[in-house]
Amino acid sequence: MFAAAPIKECQASSIADLKVFLAEQTEPLVIRGLCVDWPQVMAAKQSSKNALDYLLGLANNAPVRSFSSQAIHQGRYFYNADFSGLNFSQHADNLVSVLQKLARSITQTDSDSLYMGSTAVEYCAPGFSVKNPLTVTDYNCLTSLWVGNHSQIAAHYDNADNLACVAAGKRTFTLLPTDQVNNLYVGPLEFTPAGQAVSLVDFNNPDFNRFPRFKEAIAKTQSATLGPGDAIYIPALWWHQVSATSPFNVLVNYWWRQAPEYLANPFDAMLHSMLAIKDLPNEHKQKWQQLFNHYVFADDVDLASHVAEPAQGILADIDELTARKIRQLLLQKLNR
Structure with missing residues (x-):
């Protein structure tokens, strides 16, 4: 050892x-x-x-x-x-x-x-x-x-x-x-x-x-x-x-987990990302990395204030209702 x-x-x-x-x-x-x-x-x-x-x-x-x-x-x-x-x-x-x-x-x-x-x-x-x-x-x-x-x-x-x-x-x-x-x-x-x-x-x-x-x-x-x-x-x-x-x-x-129960498992998101992104051309992967940084990883990015509140949808802070909407959207896309 x-x-x-x-x-x-x-x-x-x-x-x-x-x-x-x-x-x-x-x-x-x-x-x-x-x-x-x-x-x-x-x-x-x-x-x-x-x-x-x-x-x-x-x-x-x-x-x-x-x-x-x-x-x-x-x-x-x-x-x-x-x-x-x-x-x-x-x-x-x-x-x-x-x-x-x-x-x-x-x-x-x-x-x-x-x-x-x-x-x-x-x-x-x-x-x-x-x-x-x-x-x-x-x-x-x-x-x-x-x-x-x-x-x-x-x-x-x-x-x-x-x-x-x-x-x-x-x-x-x-x-x-x-x-x-x-x-x-x-x-x-x-x-x-x-x-x-x-x-x-x-x-x-x-x-x-x-x-x-x-x-x-x-x-x-x-x-x-x-x-x-x-x-x-x-x-x-x-x-x-x-x-x-x-x-x-x-x-x-x-x-x-230091997160509400209604949030999804990040491992599942990683698997989906492997399916969708892993084998793309490098140029495409780099662009998706920029989008991930914007929508997911950058805490200092304001995603929603420039959008009228009724239309913010899943750009707003995620609560239990928003989490359900995201799951529903995912299911619709995965079932196509």
């Missing part, structure tokens, strides 16, 4: 209002001790078994997906050698069953990797958020649970801001800014290990012959290892590789 710069840190005790504090952040930040008072964390500080037993007391039998990977892959959830499939298996499961399987593997060495991926906390462990509370934003927020033993999740980005809280075990986060996308050799957009496109580079053993530009990315990497009670804020669109290294690990994620 290459050396990375440390991620900036602060102590939770220095934060007066977490919602206000997070709303002001634009760079990754480790917050030590943010969840130290959670019962789940206090159990984890005693032992992996205590942490597992605590969560088992809240778990239910609601259907979930679990994932397993043979020990030979050392917990790296990825594609198979020829990209015809994945190197792990998916299972119809429930959290109680997952925890029972993990209990049997806690004392084993060289065990297969097993984890339950991002699942709404209150769906699979009702009452967890009440007993282990944290309020991070006034925006709509998805709280999800990750449970497993050792695992390595390839570098990817999320469309939303992310506060990840380690509730048991240890996790190492390795981050890179969005502008390193060209140096990360990103895989397919539509066939992915877990929904998000991933870097094909194995951060623990990078192949510089196959991925020479990754050497440039290394200079921009930041990394931190978190223990029970620690949290990390990862801004939207920052690349992050995550390794869980303990026999039993629990991560609680809070995801939110």
Whole structure:
């Protein structure tokens, strides 16, 4: 593994209002001790078994997906050698069953990797958020649970801001800014290990012959290892590789977009732009880039004041009604 710069840190005790504090952040930040008072964390500080037993007391039998990977892959959830499939298996499961399987593997060495991926906390462990509370934003927020033993999740980005809280075990986060996308050799957009496109580079053993530009990315990497009670804020669109290294690990994620719910997903707009613009002649692409800058990216451009108000339409500020009009217009054009 290459050396990375440390991620900036602060102590939770220095934060007066977490919602206000997070709303002001634009760079990754480790917050030590943010969840130290959670019962789940206090159990984890005693032992992996205590942490597992605590969560088992809240778990239910609601259907979930679990994932397993043979020990030979050392917990790296990825594609198979020829990209015809994945190197792990998916299972119809429930959290109680997952925890029972993990209990049997806690004392084993060289065990297969097993984890339950991002699942709404209150769906699979009702009452967890009440007993282990944290309020991070006034925006709509998805709280999800990750449970497993050792695992390595390839570098990817999320469309939303992310506060990840380690509730048991240890996790190492390795981050890179969005502008390193060209140096990360990103895989397919539509066939992915877990929904998000991933870097094909194995951060623990990078192949510089196959991925020479990754050497440039290394200079921009930041990394931190978190223990029970620690949290990390990862801004939207920052690349992050995550390794869980303990026999039993629990991560609680809070995801939110700093935008109203009626706005669309920017990733969908990017896909449509690939379809419509990517293979145009360069001269045309440059002109469309100018139009995108005018209508989308330039905050200081006044789009509507020179138009009579009744006729401004979607040039005006976007509210819920305007968002519906844009969706309707898109559907009409896509259905032609």
